[in-house]
Amino acid sequence: MKYFPLVWANLTRHKRRTVLTTLSVALALFLFASLRSVVTTLRAGAEVGSESRMIVQSAKAIVFFLPMSYRERLLAVPGVQAVTWADWFGGVYQDPKNFFASFAADAESYLDMYRSDFTLPADQRAAFIKERTACIVGQHLLEKYGWRLGQDVTLKGTIFQGDWTFTIRGVYHATNPAFSEDVLMFHYEVVYERYPRWVQPGWYVLELKDPSLAQQVAAAIDSEFKNSSDPTKTGTERAFNAGFVTMWGNVSFLMDSIGMAVVFAILLVAANSMMLSARERTNEVGVLKTVGFGDRLLFGLVMAEAGTIALGGAVLGLGAAKALYRPTGFSAMGFLPGFDVTAGTLALGLGIAVVLALASGLVPAVNAARLSAVQALRHVE
């Protein structure tokens, strides 16, 4: 530790270089953490889905409705505790660029089904359920468009034609980070009133008495409807969410390869900077050796310098990523709810910083250790 002032003096000699190098390491690790978090957030989204809830959808494709009559039949399946249903509404608010999810759902049973994933004040809940044309929205969505409680919001239907006006009667907070706050939800009856001969539930959600029954229940349901004109595909909510994640294609491969390129590019910058510094100090190393500094110590001094830059950059970059995304509620337009930099990502980032320090410092450090004092001093100009 007593050599720290020496390392510090070396670092501050070319202040600009040290700052720029540290900043490039910081940028690289910030980027790395961001890219990695896309993958971990997607995975988290695939995993947080409940194991005790199941989704029943049409086996033909998610876009097909399931008959309303299935509700009673699903309730009768042994192991099923509760049933609710919803429809993807897909409305546009003012401009097609304003994308957010909107659902028509059977309000009371839907709120009960997801009671553990969000909080909604009891009076707002009651007001929403009472009023046919009411809707509830997530806190984040409310803030995004500057809406107020009690305000009317008009959506233009893309699937269900026409203008649909809803009054915001409730604002919910997601307690489960993967439960999106970018959702507008309203009563299924509203759509049914206008399209009674067409609309039916898009999917059913079941609550199981016991999560261990999942496979059994899925098999029972799918075989019951197998030969009907609307066969079903039943799976746990977790599997359902995981299915959406795979729809993105090979995102993790893309993110990982870019992350590697980023890290490697910055390794070049850091290593180059260390080598530039080392080259300029050849004769100093000679002097240090002459006054009795050992090879090992000189090796350590160079490594310490590289380590300070790499770790300083890592703390800066990883810290910025951690501080930026979660607190600002970043969710990539609602595509990545609960976007956060995980502890695992931070640890991996620090690991990369250590490797960066080793790789960038190694050559200059070995050179410094190997250099003979005579040779080094001969360079004095």
Add this chain to the structure above:
Amino acid sequence: MKIPLVYNVRSLARRPVSSAMTALGVALVVGVFIAMLALANGFKMALVRTGSPDNVLVLRKGADSELSSGITRDNAAIIAALPEVAAAVDGSPLASPEVFVPMNVESAGGGEAQLVVTRGVTPRAFEVRHGVRITEGRMFTPGRDEVIIGTAIAPKLAHSAVGDTVRLAGRGWLVAGHFSAGGSAFESEIWGENDQLMPVLRSQVYQVVAFRLKDRSQFDAAKQTLENDPRLQVDARRESEFYASQSTVLRTILNFLAIFITGIMAIGAVFGAINTMYAAVASRTSEIAVLLTLGFKPRSVLASFLTEATFLALVGGLAGCLVALPINGIVTSTTNWSSFSMIAFQFLVTPRILLEGVIFAVVMGLVGGFFPARRASRIPVVQAIR
């Protein structure tokens, strides 16, 4: 007077490791930049190629995609009778009413079922829609449970070889053939006959009607007639524009990513270039002083060092192009969020993207080289030579 370029090249060669590292840094940034743009471009082109400016696509009013559209049989007949619709050889209108439904199809290797667009067509579709060609096997036979599968999607699906039976909507369909469509999104679809598919889907309506214009310039007239017809509640879109617009969501994401990622990388690379150039200036102080003594203007020294940095970045940029070039043509797949279905497409590197990459590199060089070059041009001669 200008300082000859060869001075800069030799100077760079004198510190090969440092120069190479800086250039390689730029190369990586440019490589990633090109790769990401090629991805966005490939996706866009797959959709752009799907449409032709000669065709009009009619959707239900307010529908933002084929998926959310619906056109009744009566309305389809009205649309086909429009005077602007071109006629086939036999005199009948070149209009193609189509069913469009994403269906769950078992994926190759037994993974989760994939949503694949299944399009119900009439034989007329092969004249109206562009470039659809059977590459293997034959057309589906009208009146039979047969389908043809696009070449881009076929390898990703189970039981998709010609002669196999693929399961769609709970029923088996003979795969009569595979078809290509000039790299368009049609290649990610399954096509069958309307009359076979509609009963299975229990659909009474078509999703879209596509028709050929007699003349490209008649689009506005046709659009006006259709949208003002009280019997119809439809939007008419030029086919090429419609499909291009279908790529917006994903393209926005990809372009944002490309700019965000390469922007940050570029800042890092510029910092690297600044370090390298400052070090170069510092170690060549006396050289620069000699140049100034010889009568070269400070402006020339500035230009010379700026050239050196730019040249270094240019070499890096070209290397980046070479590194990124092999990804051209690699097939990847994702979901087209407008149809919720899988779409397979190729990375598409174009000369324009390569040029953008090179320009990007040059800009990095200029930015990274400016301050060091200015420092060089301001070296106090007397002090430096002493």
